[in-house]
Amino acid sequence: MDTSNPAAFVNAELLRMYVGRRVRAVIQVLRNDGGSIFGKSTDEQELVVKGHPPNPPTTFVEVIGIADSNRSIQAEIWTNFGDNFDVSSYNTICQLANGDFKHLFI
Amino acid sequence: MMFESSQFDSTPSFVSSQTADPSPSSAKTRDAQPMHPVTVKQIVEASSSDGDKSNFLIDGVSVYNVKLVGMVFDKTARVTDVSFVIDDGTGRIGCKRWVNDAQDTQEVEELTDGIYVRVHGHLSSYKGNKEIVLYAIRPVKDYNEIAYHFIECAHAHCSNTKLQKNGSVTLASSTATTPNNGQQAISSSQVSQDYSMDGLGSIGKLVLDYLQLPTSSAKEEGIHRNEIAQKLKISQEKIIEAMESLESEGLVYSTIDECHYKPVSA
Numbered sequence: 001m002d003t004s005n006p007a008a009f010v011n012a013e014l015l016r017m018y019v020g021r022r023v024r025a026v027i028q029v030l031r032n033d034g035g036s037i038f039g040k041s042t043d044e045q046e047l048v049v050k051g052h053p054p055n056p057p058t059t060f061v062e063v064i065g066i067a068d069s070n071r072s073i074q075a076e077i078w079t080n081f082g083d084n085f086d087v088s089s090y091n092t093i094c095q096l097a098n099g100d101f102k103h104l105f106i
Numbered sequence: 107m108m109f110e111s112s113q114f115d116s117t118p119s120f121v122s123s124q125t126a127d128p129s130p131s132s133a134k135t136r137d138a139q140p141m142h143p144v145t146v147k148q149i150v151e152a153s154s155s156d157g158d159k160s161n162f163l164i165d166g167v168s169v170y171n172v173k174l175v176g177m178v179f180d181k182t183a184r185v186t187d188v189s190f191v192i193d194d195g196t197g198r199i200g201c202k203r204w205v206n207d208a209q210d211t212q213e214v215e216e217l218t219d220g221i222y223v224r225v226h227g228h229l230s231s232y233k234g235n236k237e238i239v240l241y242a243i244r245p246v247k248d249y250n251e252i253a254y255h256f257i258e259c260a261h262a263h264c265s266n267t268k269l270q271k272n273g274s275v276t277l278a279s280s281t282a283t284t285p286n287n288g289q290q291a292i293s294s295s296q297v298s299q300d301y302s303m304d305g306l307g308s309i310g311k312l313v314l315d316y317l318q319l320p321t322s323s324a325k326e327e328g329i330h331r332n333e334i335a336q337k338l339k340i341s342q343e344k345i346i347e348a349m350e351s352l353e354s355e356g357l358v359y360s361t362i363d364e365c366h367y368k369p370v371s372a
Contacts, residue, residue: 003150003197081249089253101260105196
C-alpha cells in the first residue's frame with residue numbers, strides 16, 4: 001500500500017507542470033527511430049519519448065516515465081495501446097485528473 | 107462512451123469465482139453490496155469504520171466491494187493463492203486471489219507483470235495493511251477501458267459527495283473541512299436518510315409530506331401545484347420554487363403536465 005510514487009496523467013499542456021516527476025501519457029506514434037518516438041499527445045502537440053519503444057509499436061502507445069522537459073518524457077514502461085484508441089476520452093481524464101478530481105489521483 | 111457495462115461485468119469466470127470463494131461468511135454481505143469504482147489513492151485514504159476491518163469509508167460512504175483498473179507487478183504464485191500488486195498510477199496496493207479450481211488457475215496464469223487488468227474484489231485489512239481480496243481478474247484488451255474506469259471513479263465520487271452536501275448540515279460542514287477524511291461514523295443508509303429528510307427547505311418538506319398523504323398519492327394524475335399552494339397557504343411562487351428543487355433532487359416528478367406532481371416514494 002503506497003501512494004508515494006504516482007504517475008500523473010498528462011497531455012502536452014500538462015507535461016510542463018511535472019518536469020522531473022513521474023507521468024503517464026498516450027502518444028500517437030508519428031516517427032520511430034528505435035531509440036525514441038516522435039508522436040502526438042492526446043491534446044495534439046508533438047512530444048518526444050526517449051527509451052526503448054516496443055518493436056513494433058502500435059499506432060498508440062502508453063508511456064510511463066519521468067518528464068524530462070516540457071516536450072519530452074524518459075520512458076520506463078511502454079505499453080502498446082493498439083490502433084484504435086479514443087484520444088479525446090483519455091485527454092478528458094488528463095484534465096479531470098489535474099483539475100477538479102486531482103485529489104482522487106495524486 | 108462506447109462501452110457496454112456487460113462487457114466488463116459479467117464474464118463466466120466472475121460468476122463461477124463468486125460461488126467458489128472460500129469465505130462463506132462474507133458472501134452474503136458481498137451480494138448486498140454495490141461494486142464501487144475507485145482509485146488506489148482513495149483506498150489508501152479510506153478510513154475503516156467502527157474498527158470493523160472489512161468496512162471502509164470512501165467519500166463518507168461505506169465501501170466493501172471495489173473495482174480497479176491498473177498494471178500488475180510483483181506477481182507471486184503459491185499453491186492456494188496468487189498475490190500481486192496493482193498500480194493504477196495513483197498508487198499501489200496488494201491483491202490476493204484464492205485459487206480453488208481449474209478456472210481460477212487459468213485466470214491467474216494469464217497474469218504477468220506489466221499487463222493491465224481490471225479487478226473486482228473486496229477491501230480487507232491484513233496486519234494493518236489494506237489489501238484487496240479478488241473475485242475476478244481480467245486482462246484489459248481494449249485500452250479505452252482505462253479512461254472509462256477513471257471517468258466512472260470521478261462520477262461515483264461526484265454522486266457520493268453530492269449526496270453528503272445535500273445531507274444534514276453537520277455532515278456537510280465536517281466534510282468540507284476534511285474532504286478526504288471519512289471519519290464520520292455514518293453508514294450509507296444514514297446518509298440517504300439525511301438526504302431525504304434534512305436536505306430540503308421547510309417548504310419542500312411540507313410539500314413532500316402533502317404529496318405523500320394517502321389521499322394525495324391515491325390520485326393517479328398527481329396533485330396540481332395550485333392545490334398544494336392553497337392547502338398549505340403558501341404563495342404560488344414559493345411552491346413553484348420548491349417543486350423545482352424537489353424535482354431536481356429526484357424526490358418528485360411531474361405527471362400529466364408540468365403542474366401535476368407525484369412523489370417518487372409514496
